[in-house]
Amino acid sequence: MPMLLSVGLPGLFCFPTVTMAAESDFLTRYRAVSNKLKKRFLRKPNVAEASEQFGQLAKELKQQDCLQYAAFCNLAMARCEQTLFNAPGEALALTEAARLFLSSEKETRALQAPGFDEHLQAALNCYSFAIKVYIEMNQPMMAASLCLEVGNALKEINRPGEAIVHFQRAAELQTQMPIEALLSMGEMATCKIITRDYDGALSVFTEMQLMCQERGLQLPGTSTPVGAFLDIVAKCEISRVLLLMLLEPPPQKLLPEHAQTLERYAWESFDPHSQVTFLPENVFLLLQSVVMACQEKDTESLKSLQTELWPFLTAEQNHLLHLVVQERIMPSGQGI
Structure with a gap:
């Protein structure tokens, strides 16, 4: 086993908590x-x-x-x-x-003892x-569970950038279980937000939403997901809109799928009986107002909408909305 060669038995000085007798x-x-x-002559x-x-x-x-x-x-x-x-x-x-x-x-870190992450x-x-x-x-599911374990451990010790690859590997191993794969991708997006890779997070949420619509259970005769898939689509929709407001990509660099999303939030497009937005009507209207306030650079309205939207958003989405507001207050980009 090559791994055993690279991780050898350490010297005694590495373990100050153990007595010399115990060592x-x-x-x-x-x-x-x-x-x-050890192999011996005529003895296995x-x-x-x-x-x-x-x-x-x-x-x-x-x-x-x-x-x-x-x-x-x-x-x-x-x-x-x-x-x-x-x-x-x-x-x-x-x-x-x-x-x-x-x-x-974790014990070493809790004690704030010096070390080399060995x-x-x-x-x-x-x-x-x-x-x-x-x-x-x-056994891909067992492998995926360990990938998630590694990702969560790295995230816990404030290494979200390194955790991303493990969450991604978990999602790849969970291809036969869409809900689990989507949850792993959600962890990827969260780590990208923590590391301020907002473009990357937007890409992940877009991929998740597309995956829900393609592989999720749907209402007969419609393209609307149901159950857990609808919840994930709704979360992705809100996060994507907020990220687009934060990034403000110029029209010439706006991808078709992102342009299509923003078109749904134009004032003239809203149909209260349509399910295309995947959101409750009150949340859609508030989010639509956020988009319009951003386009009009109406900071005061944006602050008011932030208060109204707060109860309907996750902690992560509220963080994104806060960044959107800060970016409007400091348009030089210092808010991001």
Whole structure:
């Protein structure tokens, strides 16, 4: 397993929370089990027994809050399971090692201790190999769940830019489950907004809306999605309109799908009996007023509309609306 070569057993100085006696005991037991795996003349190593002993040692170390040591024992266990061609056992051991490394990283950050993100990198390596094993086992949903786990972990430690690729990978693995794929794409869009990649977020929301309309359940004889798909379309519609107001692309650079969206918010286009907007009538009218206020550069009306719209929007959408208002107050672009 190449990953085990890149994540070796660390020196004792890396673990100040563990007593020297405990370190010595751990290394003695770890080496004793490892020695059982050495090939001897006319004697085959008992890999299954070694895997079980590594697993037991990992449990004990985890209970003692020696997370890094426990993680390395799980890595050794994964190597044994790979030798035994037990892919499910290998994936589980790798996943447990990844979670232990990640917990160790969070502890280090909570203590504000100096470090080089070595435990985070070890966790990412373990997750990567576990995902690969699940894909080889033809279990894309398990692989996708780990991608989401990595993405959420990176987002939690304020690394949304790095999380994007993992949410994207999850969405790709969830192609047979549209709702789950859409939720993963929504996480991508959120990370892009956090990193101020508003063009990227707009592209993701547009793709999500198109996907809902193409693959979602629809009312008979209409192109209107129903159920969860309608909720996602409505969220995408609001977010897209707000992002377009924030970005203000010039007409010559406005993509056809974005121009079509904005056309729906022209005063003369509204039909209260039409379902084309995917939004409740009151929300549509308020959003339509926002578009008109932006076009007219009417800052006072925009502030008033922000107050009225606030209860109907998500926290993320309210953040976008706030940016739109700030951009109108500081039109030089300092609001973005």
